[in-house]
Amino acid sequence: MSKISSVLISEVGPRDGLQSVSATMPTAAKLRWIDALYAAGVREIEVGSFVPADRLPQLADTAEVVRHARTHPGLVVMALAPNLRGAQAAFDAGVHKLTLPVSASAAHSMANVRKTPQQMVEEVRRIVELRNAVAPATHLEAGLSTAFGCTIQGAVPEDDVLPLAVALAGAGVDEVGLSDTTGMANPAQVRRLFTGLAREIGARAGAAHMHNTRGLGLANCLAAYEAGVRTFDSSLGGLGGCPYAPGASGNVVTEDLVFMFEAMGISTGVQLEGLLAARAVLAQGLPDEPLYGMLPPAGLPKGWTQGAQHG
């Protein structure tokens, strides 16, 4: 813990958060929110999803949001696509990075995309081929959802997760991350799975996408960090599911996650004051949506100077 280290915070609110709320944020408000995140130092943002507009009208403007986000130097503009058709649209729009969700739970996979995990591996292989042909610089990430448990089938055997990650790496994606879609992960499991992931696919082991449904979000991120993970998905204000509703699956709160790492002396590149300003911009864009997080109401500790922490 004493050596200087750093992590990448990958903000998923504009995609994962907005797709979970019923309100539609006007495009101009999205752009202001993204600008504020960038101003705070956030350097990877998942800005939308390439799905049919009738399925997720909140994200119908994703191509336009991608275009705007690309004007920020050094920002990795990311989006999600569930299939080849969405990937084509994402490549056309010029995303830097594309995330492809693949459920580790067969039950969740069928319910969500009407494909088995194995059929999804084939879809991913086709997307890799398309990427190689039309957008070779675009980074491809597979996000293994329900990797730690599933609200439909319950436990997801770890022996289902790692072979699927290996198959996806074999299909040609650049990295494979693990998602606690349902807020069922615990720190011991997180450490075990990410350690196994690095053992199986080496440098292609990707991000930790943790939820705070049962309060373990930050503890799980800490365990993932200790297992070598250096990219963490989170959502400003915890947007993406009300943590007080049964079955909800709120994302880890970016403000609290950045505070944890910075307090530990692990650099995120993100300024907390700027993040709190971005939170205000988000609140203006979604005035009726509750925002979460413990740091924002408590405030920074007395004597806090970011970057002066020695862990």
Next chain:
Amino acid sequence: MSKISSVLISEVGPRDGLQSVSATMPTAAKLRWIDALYAAGVREIEVGSFVPADRLPQLADTAEVVRHARTHPGLVVMALAPNLRGAQAAFDAGVHKLTLPVSASAAHSMANVRKTPQQMVEEVRRIVELRNAVAPATHLEAGLSTAFGCTIQGAVPEDDVLPLAVALAGAGVDEVGLSDTTGMANPAQVRRLFTGLAREIGARAGAAHMHNTRGLGLANCLAAYEAGVRTFDSSLGGLGGCPYAPGASGNVVTEDLVFMFEAMGISTGVQLEGLLAARAVLAQGLPDEPLYGMLPPAGLPKGWTQGAQHG
């Protein structure tokens, strides 16, 4: 993480929680709450504080609560005393374990008890002598408050904390714990300080008392566990300071803490269903007080069987 392990959950709600709320819980309701905690498997409860009744009228019935709690076989009945006079009353009442708060921050110590930390060490020495004379079986714990930071003086140098712990061990207490009174701790600091504590005072290194003010409560408990801590203070429903008020310092929530450890395969001896029943009893006794925690509204994960977790 794969070996079988267990921890002790030390419930502090009836003392730390009740002293922070303005309402006074009737004695009968306290006894029902303690009975419910015991029924859930909790085996250490801090039931009150021996301070002048005009200072904390909510805890004026502590001697009576101790008498009742002592009727539960195997329950360690704990109380707090800030000075020799309170310790005498605690020994008279028959507590099994007495916790003596000592501030690591000189500013906090003066504000709280009008004594320097060094003067508190002398007070503790007198309490040890009294214990040896009149209640030799009573276990004495010093709780180092503001060990991770102070709302008055800001940062608390680690070089102030460990020598104080050594002095308290030298004064004859059986264990010394560290408290994040102000919710300023981070996991790297927690690991460093508890590792240092064990190095300095060996088996007398005591409990982790963490707060969730900035959302890091469980991550800090995880870090303490990894540094060898096996006793954790927490409060049912997070009673003891509203986490949404500036400057508040809510305790770690017992329900979430037990869930984390049990999910990891680390036995707490506490049944979550019983704990949720105790939460309902607490809510009846303090109907106007908000209760916290993420697990209670989210519920247990699908497929959950306590004790069947393999980590």
